[in-house]
Amino acid sequence: MIELEIQTLSETREGLLIEVGRLVMSSGFTLQRQRLVQDHHGVLMTMVVRGPWLKRRALEASLDANERIISFRTAKFEEGAPKPHFAASRPMAGPAVVAVSAAAIKTERPPVPTAVADEGEAAEPAATQVISAEPEPQQEPEFVFMVPRAQPPAPVPAEATPFVDLIPLGPDMEAVEKVLPKLTNDYPHILSRLLALEGSVAEAARDSSLFLAGQRTGVWVFERDFALDAGLALDEAIERVGVPALRALVEVENQGEQLHIRNSPLCLDGGHSRCQFFSGYLDGLLGRAIASKSLSIFAVCCRSCGADECVLAISD
Structure with missing residues (x-):
């Protein structure tokens, strides 16, 4: 005996399970479990059947002859996580969102310089040093001068040899x-x-x-x-x-x-x-x-x- 997993794709689901179940039983197999899923491609059905391995080709021929089944696949059933249906729509991966955390920027105010007065002299107000930031001169772009190639002289058309109608002469x-x-x-x-x-x-x-x-x-x-x-x-x-x-x-x-x-x-x-x-x-x-x-x-x-x-x- 052999256990097979059958995956089918159909247009409609009304009466599909009963019709395919009868087809499986007429081929000598028994239905173990089934699952129906509606997809925008159509109706996806998965069935696990059990029967003699010599009748596998007869079962596949019956599935291929059924007009309601658009396409199908059969494989040996394996316990574990269910296999994805061959006709199921593939989920589209959305754009990845990367979270960017902004680091806190601390600005420290530079200390104001103070002037220390000599003894006996009044302290003069602190002079504020102003530093002017001059913009750096931009480097001028380099220009590449293309020297045009001299065009070869046009070929002189060959002069056509004029046709000359020879006047026949006597033998030499x-x-x-x-x-x-x-x-x-x-x-x-x-x-x-x-x-x-x-x-x-x-x-x-x-x-x-x-x-x-x-x-x-x-x-x-x-x-x-x-x-x-x-x-x-x-x-x-x-x-x-x-x-x-x-x-x-x-x-x-x-x-x-x-x-x-x-x-x-x-x-x-x-x-x-x-x-x-x-x-x-x-x-x-x-x-x-x-x-x-x-x-x-x-x-x-x-x-x-x-x-x-x-x-x-x-x-x-």
């Missing part, structure tokens, strides 16, 4: 002729040679010089590897000549009359477009392979301009 023939032997010797590893060519010519002649270098390289590759593939239709020439030759330099995918160049090492994100080299390269290859002598190649989009890949459109 001398620079292209100089680099061609190096392109054929290093082919297909010609990236560094093309970048050197771009840096050696005027900016306005950059695209035309790259196109010419690509065209001359394409003619050289066709004569070396595809000389027997001549007189073809455009789509056949792209499939049999253009794509295999271009794959020696970059990763390319054929989509009809468009070639998609992926991850071009010449066209970097945010850099200059160098698709003119690939356009000239295909012009030199396909111009010799197709039966029609009219060929048009232009860049639809470029990786350096923000596109995912470079796309070249080809038509005759």
Whole structure:
């Protein structure tokens, strides 16, 4: 057997003791004592019950299911001073009053000095010595002078570089002729040679010089590897000549009359477009392979301009 102390919090007290008492008895416990207290939180009830310890959880489940009980706590009952209810209002401590006893202040009047007269002379009235208490000079406050820090000069705004629309120039023939032997010797590893060519010519002649270098390289590759593939239709020439030759330099995918160049090492994100080299390269290859002598190649989009890949459109 076990004795439990049950503390509950409810809103109203009418019939509360009878209802909870029946609940306790139906759970196999007997009521030993109880106490009801009205608090501004609600009705606080404390009960001491006795019953089998195996039915404690069943009793707690019944208390939890009762709608009149807002909350409750159960604990093993201990003899002695009653435990404070868990929901009881806590008394607020008032301000501490400290009694201060005033000490009696005794003021003693200083004795008045008397003058002692010499023999034969009348005693002169005592002279009262007046001591004037001058106020002590107050110390002047110390002033702390703050030296303002010099403000740094405002940054000079950088002058915006004006946009200049370059007039395209023709290819730099001398620079292209100089680099061609190096392109054929290093082919297909010609990236560094093309970048050197771009840096050696005027900016306005950059695209035309790259196109010419690509065209001359394409003619050289066709004569070396595809000389027997001549007189073809455009789509056949792209499939049999253009794509295999271009794959020696970059990763390319054929989509009809468009070639998609992926991850071009010449066209970097945010850099200059160098698709003119690939356009000239295909012009030199396909111009010799197709039966029609009219060929048009232009860049639809470029990786350096923000596109995912470079796309070249080809038509005759």
